[in-house]
Amino acid sequence: xxxxxxxxxxxxxxTGQSMTLQCAQDMNHExxxxxxxxxxxxxxxxxxxxxxxxTDQGEVPNGYNVSxxxxxxxPLRLLSAAPSQTSVYFCASSSRLAGYETYEQYFGxxxxxxxx
Amino acid sequence: KNEVEQSPQNLTAQEGEFITINCSYSxxxxxxxxxxxxxxxxxxxxxxxxxxxxKHGRLIATINIQEKHSSLHITAxxxxxxxxxxxxVLNTGTxxxxxxxxxxxxQVTL
Numbered sequence: 563x564x565x566x567x568x569x570x571x572x573x574x575x576x577t578g579q580s581m582t583l584q585c586a587q588d589m590n591h592e593x594x595x596x597x598x599x600x601x602x603x604x605x606x607x608x609x610x611x612x613x614x615x616x617t618d619q620g621e622v623p624n625g626y627n628v629s630x631x632x633x634x635x636x637p638l639r640l641l642s643a644a645p646s647q648t649s650v651y652f653c654a655s656s657s658r659l660a661g662y663e664t665y666e667q668y669f670g671x672x673x674x675x676x677x678x
Numbered sequence: 679k680n681e682v683e684q685s686p687q688n689l690t691a692q693e694g695e696f697i698t699i700n701c702s703y704s705x706x707x708x709x710x711x712x713x714x715x716x717x718x719x720x721x722x723x724x725x726x727x728x729x730x731x732x733k734h735g736r737l738i739a740t741i742n743i744q745e746k747h748s749s750l751h752i753t754a755x756x757x758x759x760x761x762x763x764x765x766x767v768l769n770t771g772t773x774x775x776x777x778x779x780x781x782x783x784x785q786v787t788l
Binding site: 595597602603604605606607610620652654666667668669670671672 | 680682711713719720721722723726764766775776777778779780781
């Protein structure tokens with residue numbers, strides 16, 4: 563299993579440009595999430611999905627869109643990039659552990675995005 | 679006040695020292711995660727706890743649900759343990775939404 567993969571690893575955008583960060587997992591996990599990590603702050607939830615066709619907003623959703631057409635893929639779209647979106651983005655997936663009310667978390671390697 | 683507080687923010691230790699990182703939280707949780715992030719690297723889950731204590735090699739994690747507190751201990755620390763350690767809680771009633779602490783940056787020197 564490849565686990566959780568993210569592309570690209572690095573990206574530089576100009577203000578106003580749009581792009582899509584890709585995330586895929588091959589573990590058949592129902593839950594997928596996007597987080598951003600900024601210096602001095604904990605990871606913050608952008609959007610999440612509890613299954614194909616179902617998405618919801620997290621703590622900091624403005625400026626981002628998501629969709630979940632398949633179980634495997636959960637792309638994050640930046641509609642019109644702004645310097646405030648300069649950050650490291652992590653995708654994560656999880657699945658409820660059999661017999662437990664808890665969820666094992668798997669993180670992708672991250673995408674470092676700079677908006678100039 | 680953040681829902682998840684970690685201390686210390688930064689920690690420097692000499693090789694071989696016993697290290698403790700603390701995490702306090704203010705919400706009801708169904709589980710607590712300890713995560714490790716190496717410089718420039720991804721995030722790896724070390725432990726997931728809902729009660730008691732877990733041990734993996736030189737790492738030990740404990741949780742006290744009544745006091746809303748967890749600790750991560752590293753015995754016989756080594757320079758390869760240098761990383762950021764992050765506490766994250768899974769709030770009760772949420773499917774898979776984590777709330778993160780800001781992390782503890784650990785540097786272990788020879």
